Amino acid sequence: MTQTFSKSRQKAESAFDDLQSQFFARNNAVDELDFLTRSREEKTLRLREARLAKELQDRTAATASLLVKRARKS
Secondary structure, eight states: OOOEEEEEEEEHHHHHHHHHHHHHHHHHHHHHHHHHHHHHHHHHHHHHHHHHHHHHHHHHHHHHHHHHHHHHOO
16 A cells, blocks of 8 residues: 655655664764774773783893892802
């Protein structure tokens, strides 16, 4: 059953569809930006943790090396 609407109704329906499409497109863009931001923050956190772990390992190795050198001198 196909209904025929007046020209003004068709124009209003079309305008509403366009507006709704823009709204959903905007929401999708915001969701995508949120996802990218969250991904970047997670990667930054992982890299920071890896850097701090490496710095701690390097400091521990340097301290151990100095202790060995001091022990040899004694």
